[in-house]
Amino acid sequence: MVYMKRIVILGLGLLALALISVFSGMVYAFNPAYIHAPAVVLENNTGTLTIIKLNVTPGNGNVIVNGAAEVANSTIDSAYTAAEYASKYTDFNFSKYNFTYSIEGVNSNVSGPSAGAAMTMLAISVLSDKTLRSDFTMTGTVLSNGEIGPIGGVYDKAQTAKKNKMDFILVPAMQNGSAEDELYYLVQTAFNIPLVQVSNISEAAKFAFSNTPVIDNVTKYNFYTNYSVNALKPGNETCADYCNESLFKGFVDFTFNLTQHQISNLSKMKNFSNVSQQLNTVLNQSIEISNKNYSYTGADFAFLDYLNAYFFSHAYYTKQQGLNALKSIQAECSGITHPALTFNNFDFVLNAELRQAWAEYTINQTITNYNLTAVDSDGVLEDLYAGGEAKAWCSAANFVYSSQNSENMSDITAFDGNLKGIADAILINASTYPGMYLSVAQQAYNDKNYPVAILSADYARAQGTAEASYALNSSQLDSMSNSLLAGKLYGAFATNFADQAEFYMQESSMESNSTLSHDYAYQAYFSALLARDISTSMDTIHNSMHIDQAAILNSRINSVNSNLKNMTNKVNTISDSLAEMEFMMYIITALTAIIAILLVVIIIIFISNKNKKYTEVEVHKPRKR
Numbered sequence: 155m156v157y158m159k160r161i162v163i164l165g166l167g168l169l170a171l172a173l174i175s176v177f178s179g180m181v182y183a184f185n186p187a188y189i190h191a192p193a194v195v196l197e198n199n200t201g202t203l204t205i206i207k208l209n210v211t212p213g214n215g216n217v218i219v220n221g222a223a224e225v226a227n228s229t230i231d232s233a234y235t236a237a238e239y240a241s242k243y244t245d246f247n248f249s250k251y252n253f254t255y256s257i258e259g260v261n262s263n264v265s266g267p268s269a270g271a272a273m274t275m276l277a278i279s280v281l282s283d284k285t286l287r288s289d290f291t292m293t294g295t296v297l298s299n300g301e302i303g304p305i306g307g308v309y310d311k312a313q314t315a316k317k318n319k320m321d322f323i324l325v326p327a328m329q330n331g332s333a334e335d336e337l338y339y340l341v342q343t344a345f346n347i348p349l350v351q352v353s354n355i356s357e358a359a360k361f362a363f364s365n366t367p368v369i370d371n372v373t374k375y376n377f378y379t380n381y382s383v384n385a386l387k388p389g390n391e392t393c394a395d396y397c398n399e400s401l402f403k404g405f406v407d408f409t410f411n412l413t414q415h416q417i418s419n420l421s422k423m424k425n426f427s428n429v430s431q432q433l434n435t436v437l438n439q440s441i442e443i444s445n446k447n448y449s450y451t452g453a454d455f456a457f458l459d460y461l462n463a464y465f466f467s468h469a470y471y472t473k474q475q476g477l478n479a480l481k482s483i484q485a486e487c488s489g490i491t492h493p494a495l496t497f498n499n500f501d502f503v504l505n506a507e508l509r510q511a512w513a514e515y516t517i518n519q520t521i522t523n524y525n526l527t528a529v530d531s532d533g534v535l536e537d538l539y540a541g542g543e544a545k546a547w548c549s550a551a552n553f554v555y556s557s558q559n560s561e562n563m564s565d566i567t568a569f570d571g572n573l574k575g576i577a578d579a580i581l582i583n584a585s586t587y588p589g590m591y592l593s594v595a596q597q598a599y600n601d602k603n604y605p606v607a608i609l610s611a612d613y614a615r616a617q618g619t620a621e622a623s624y625a626l627n628s629s630q631l632d633s634m635s636n637s638l639l640a641g642k643l644y645g646a647f648a649t650n651f652a653d654q655a656e657f658y659m660q661e662s663s664m665e666s667n668s669t670l671s672h673d674y675a676y677q678a679y680f681s682a683l684l685a686r687d688i689s690t691s692m693d694t695i696h697n698s699m700h701i702d703q704a705a706i707l708n709s710r711i712n713s714v715n716s717n718l719k720n721m722t723n724k725v726n727t728i729s730d731s732l733a734e735m736e737f738m739m740y741i742i743t744a745l746t747a748i749i750a751i752l753l754v755v756i757i758i759i760f761i762s763n764k765n766k767k768y769t770e771v772e773v774h775k776p777r778k779r
Contacts, residue, residue, distance in 0.1 A: 184210040187279045190291040190320065191257075191272040192311035194530045199473050201307070201314030203291065205258045206269065208276045213252025221257035232270035232296060239300055240277030243355065253277065268305040270296035271324070274355055275362050284363050291315050292324035292358060300355040302326045304334065308349075309341050309531035316347040322368045324358050327351040331376070333539075336462070337532060339375035343425055344469045348372040377432045377462060382664045383439060389447035389653035394642035396501045396692060401557060402646040405502070406444055408553045409453040409460075412546065413437055416463040426466050433463050448657045450650030457546060464542035465535065476534040477524055480541045484517045487548040493558045494566045497699065500605075501645045501692055506554035508609050511594045513547035516540055567699040569604065576694060577604040577611075584611040587618030605695050612687040620680035628675035632659055635675075635682040644696070648689035655681035 188207040195202055217234045219225045233255050241248035255273060271294035279286045293311050295303035304326050315323045328334040328351065342349040350371045352358040360366050393399070414437060421430035436459045444452025471479065487510060492503055520527075520540045528534045577599055584592055591614035598607035623631065635655050643649045658678035665671040 184280045185283065186210075187276060187286060189272050189276040189279070189286055190288075190315075190318075191269045192291050192293055192307075192314055192323070193269070194307035194310045196529055199310060199528075199531050199534065201310035201312075201317075203314050203318045203320075204269075206272060206276060207256045207258070208273075208280050209254045209256075210277070210280050211252050211254070212250065215249040216252045218252070218254045219257065220254065226266065228267045229269065232267040233273050235298055236270050236273035236296055237277050239296065239298060239355065240274050240281055243274075243278055243300065244281040246281050266305075267295045268293050268307070270294065271302045271326075271355070271358065274300075275358060278355070278359065279363075286362055287365070289321040290324065290361065291320050292362070294324070294326040294352075296355065302352055302354055302358065304328070306532055307530040308338065309344075309535065312341045312347055312349060313345050313531075316345040320347065322348040322350055322361075322372075324352050324361060325349050325373075327353040327357075333536075335373070336375055336465070337535065338373040340466055340469055340535070342373050343429065343466075346425070377429075377459070378436050378439070381439065381443065381661055383442050383446065385664060386443075386446050386448075386657070386660055389449075389656055391639075391643060391649050391652040391656065393646055393649040394644050396645045396696060397649065398498070398502065398646060401502055401554075402449060402650070404557060405550065405554060406449045406453040409456050409550065410437065410441060410444075412549055413440075413456045413460040413463065416460050416467065420463045420467045423467070423469075426469070429466050430463070433459050443657070448650075448653050450647070451654045451657045454654070460546055461539060461542050464545070465539045468535065468538045471534060471538065473528055473531075473534050476528060476538050477521070479538060480517060480521050480524065483541050483545045483548070484514075484521060487513045487517060487544060490548060490552045490555060492551075492555050495699075496565045496567060497696075498565070499558045500567065500695065500699065501647065502554050503558060504605050504609060504692075504695070505647050506551040507603070507606050508594075509547040510551040511598060511606055511610065512590060513544035513551070515590055515594050515597070516547075517544040520544075565701060567701060569695070570698040570700065573604045573608075573695070573698045574602075576698075577607045580608050580611045580615075580691075584614040584618070587614045589614060589617070591617065608691050608695065609688065612691055613684065616680060616683035616687055619683055620676065623679060624676055628662055628672050631672075631675040631679045632662065635659060635678045638679075638682040638686040643685060643689045645689060645692035648685050648692060651681050651685035651688060655679070655685060 186207060186209045188205050191204050191206050193202050193204050194200070217230070217237050219230055219233050233253070237253040238248050241251070255276075257269075272292050274296045275286065275292065278284070291311075293305050293308065295305060297303055308325060312323055325338060328338065338349050338351070348368050348371075350361060350368050351373060352361070361368060361371075413433075417430050417433045417437065420426050420433070423430075437456055440452040440455040440459065442452075443455065468476070468479065490510065492507055492510075493499070495503055517540075520537050524537060528537055581595055581599060584595060591610050595607045595610035595614060598604070598610060623634070626634075636659075639652050639655060643652055655678045658674045658681060662671045662674035662678060665674060
């Protein structure tokens with residue numbers, strides 16, 4: 155009996171193992187499904203909405219992409235990752251199935267990994283037999299762990315999604331407040347279609363398979379940073395020398411006016427009325443900060459405000475329009491020239507030259523690389539943002555130059571030969587910090603413009619030093635900032651950088667968010683580094699200056715020549731006017747003579763006709779009977 159039980163138990167065990175073996179090898183038949191996926195037509199920077207279909211059949215883990223004459227390896231790789239992750243997500247054995255994706259709506263080729271997230275969602279739909287919503291589309295790369303990665307062309311993709319009556323579009327999540335996040339907000343506002351940011355496939359599935367409302371998950375962008383303006387102690391840094399506070403105030407006011415004008419232009423664009431209101435709020439706070447004796451800080455915030463307004467104002471530019479705008483800025487920047495340097499204006503003129511040099515570098519680089527970077531409308535907008543920077547810098551430089559046109563030229567200056575050696579040393583110290591600042595410094599040095607080379611190298615070194623110290627805590631950063639600010643500061647710009655450092659240190663101490671507090675302390679340290687380096691450089695530059703008698707004489711000769719030219723022009727103008735008057739007199743005399751002759755002729759004709767009438771009456775008088 156016991157023996158029989160053992161045989162039965164063994165038989166049942168073997169049967170169970172057989173069943174497990176059978177079921178483990180079982181494959182399923184799946185219903186095909188489709189998803190909308192946007193793409194960019196690179197030839198003309200337009201979007202197109204494709205349909206991707208998927209058939210899953212028994213197989214051995216092959217993934218095929220059909221529907222185009224050519225399919226790039228990046229697209230095939232994304233399809234493979236999508237199918238493999240979807241199988242894991244739904245607890246299916248990827249190696250027992252084949253996945254055939256068919257892409258409709260693309261006539262020539264399929265290139266890029268941006269359909270990876272859509273392919274993954276489609277595979278999940280097929281494997282889990284869940285129906286995808288038909289009123290949305292999505293874009294994004296997919297990683298092997300299900301994370302959704304960044305893509306390009308969101309502008310063109312969102313535009314075509316709206317055109318094809320999609321209710322919303324799922325896009326890869328971006329860091330809050332980043333440049334990409336701002337682009338999302340621009341696109342969402344420009345085309346009035348919600349952009350819902352998702353970090354991974356699980357987050358995307360919440361919207362793809364259900365009627366989850368998207369209104370609370372649309373992209374939001376806050377331009378306004380709520381600084382503790384009312385609690386700020388007024389700035390009190392004292393400028394030791396080379397300080398023209400009235401001119402600096404004019405420079406700051408110019409920045410505010412430039413920003414206000416750009417915001418006003420934006421406010422005329424109906425879709426962006428809310429954006430212009432936000433930017434106006436930022437500008438008003440910037441003015442309040444400036445009124446607390448943090449002039450440069452307020453102007454700095456207004457400058458960023460200007461760039462945002464400029465960015466949104468050009469939201470609908472085509473690739474050609476973007477290029478035309480950049481070339482116009484390039485011509486504007488190259489068309490302004492600085493006045494002669496004097497002991498009174500050198501601080502402002504050199505800092506204006508510096509900004510003009512940054513602008514020319516930025517706009518020239520942007521235009522040179524335009525065809526490579528503006529491969530979609532995202533790239534066009536990003537390049538226009540860079541163009542906005544260049545335009546603002548050149549406008550500021552032109553304002554400073556114009557304000558110095560009436561400057562007394564009796565103290566035109568030149569620089570001693572030792573400035574070249576100083577520039578050599580500073581450039582060597584800055585050479586480990588590549589970027590725009592260093593490139594401009596090197597170009598200025600090659601042009602023998604050693605003061606601008608020194609100043610731009612100061613920015614490169616300050617930025618690099620600050621970045622290397624980012625890991626330090628707020629207290630350490632504040633301590634180093636205070637040490638840098640001790641002692642005299644030369645020049646209006648250096649003094650205002652010191653005030654900016656004080657501003658950020660106060661904000662850091664009042665901020666409850668530890669991350670934000672640290673970022674403010676970091677900004678304070680960067681500003682303090684700039685204050686000290688620019689101050690030292692301006693004092694060095696000043697000490698190397700001497701009166702340039704030859705330039706003064708040349709200026710006076712030019713002034714005399716200019717006056718003579720003006721007088722000659724006036725004489726020529728008067729002569730031309732007299733000649734015109736003389737000619738008019740000839741015309742009037744001729745017309746008078748003609749009129750007189752006509753009057754004589756008319757009178758003669760009149761008299762002649764009258765005599766003729768009397769004669770005719772006499773001849774035909776009837777006889778008496």
